[in-house]
Amino acid sequence: MKSSAVTTKGKAVFELKHKLVQAVNKIGDRDTYQIGLDELEKMADTLPPEMIGPFLSCVIDTDAEQKSAVRKECIKVTGTLARLHGNLLAPHMAKMVSSVVKRLKDTDSVVRDACVDTCGTLAMCARSYGDGGAALVTLVRPLFESLGEQNRYIQAGAALCLAKVIDESNYFPGPVLPQMLARVVKLLKNPHFMAKPAAIDLIRSIIQVCTLGFVCVSNANPLKPLCV
Numbered sequence: 512m513k514s515s516a517v518t519t520k521g522k523a524v525f526e527l528k529h530k531l532v533q534a535v536n537k538i539g540d541r542d543t544y545q546i547g548l549d550e551l552e553k554m555a556d557t558l559p560p561e562m563i564g565p566f567l568s569c570v571i572d573t574d575a576e577q578k579s580a581v582r583k584e585c586i587k588v589t590g591t592l593a594r595l596h597g598n599l600l601a602p603h604m605a606k607m608v609s610s611v612v613k614r615l616k617d618t619d620s621v622v623r624d625a626c627v628d629t630c631g632t633l634a635m636c637a638r639s640y641g642d643g644g645a646a647l648v649t650l651v652r653p654l655f656e657s658l659g660e661q662n663r664y665i666q667a668g669a670a671l672c673l674a675k676v677i678d679e680s681n682y683f684p685g686p687v688l689p690q691m692l693a694r695v696v697k698l699l700k701n702p703h704f705m706a707k708p709a710a711i712d713l714i715r716s717i718i719q720v721c722t723l724g725f726v727c728v729s730n731a732n733p734l735k736p737l738c739v
Contacts (some may be wrong), residue, residue: 522563531569535570539578548584555591560599563592564679567603571610579619586614586625590632601640604649607633612653615668615715623668630654638680651676655691658710667708674709674716692717693708697730 531554537547551570558566570585576622590609593600600607611626630650637646654676657669677688686718 524561527554527562527565528569531566535581537583538584538654541631544580544718545547551584551588551590555588556595556611558596560649563596563603564600567592567606571606571613575617577615579622582614582617582619582622583625586611586622586629590629593633593636597636598640601638601646604637604646605634608650608653612665612669613673615657615665615672616662617664623664623671626668627671627675631679634676634680647676647680655694658695660703661703663705667709668705670706670709670713674713677713677716677720688717688721689730692721714723 523674530550534547534550534554537543538551540547554566568590569589573582573585589610593607607629611629614622614626617623617626633650633701634647635649640646651673654669654672658673660666660669673691692714695710695717699707699710699714704710
């Protein structure tokens with residue numbers, strides 16, 4: 512890339528980050544919340560492909576010191592991006608899921624609810640990616656692993672996120688869901704597992720999808736390593 516092109520992109524990234532900071536600051540203020548939210552969603556809607564990475568890096572770089580409205584909307588906008596920009600978000604799935612997992616330990620239930628909704632959006636979008644199975648692996652595995660964290664917020668959030676993913680996606684090849692069901696039932700028997708009501712919701716989603724016949728048997732199962 513030529514020096515002038517690098518300079519131009521650097522300037523565009525700087526301007527984007529500046530606008531994002533302004534929008535986020537407005538979201539953090541009750542009087543300007545809706546204005547900031549409108550600005551954030553407009554930026555997501557009109558984002559050029561080369562700015563998706565910088566945009567995501569900015570919105571997921573939030574911490575517990577920021578107001579819950581900011582933490583919530585920065586999670587939700589990742590789902591908005593996936594819905595608006597389709598396959599362009601496939602390479603960023605791991606980063607988006609990582610940001611969701613990080614927020615599952617948030618003490619504010621509004622933020623954790625946003626994580627659940629966003630996972631549902633990501634699951635719906637993953638179906639349109641070139642390899643829906645691989646995208647689901649990237650989405651599901653970190654959430655499933657989070658069930659083992661010794662934090663009740665993370666355990667409950669991960670279970671509810673997985674339930675939402677299962678509810679919103681009908682592409683689970685092979686024995687993945689039966690394997691997941693067996694592991695979750697085992698967790699329920701673990702005295703150290705603190706999110707049993709959420710795990711029961713996850714079990715309900717798994718059974719419902721299996722009953723509807725959405726589990727497709729496949730010898731080449733990209734999700735098989737998930738629950739081994």
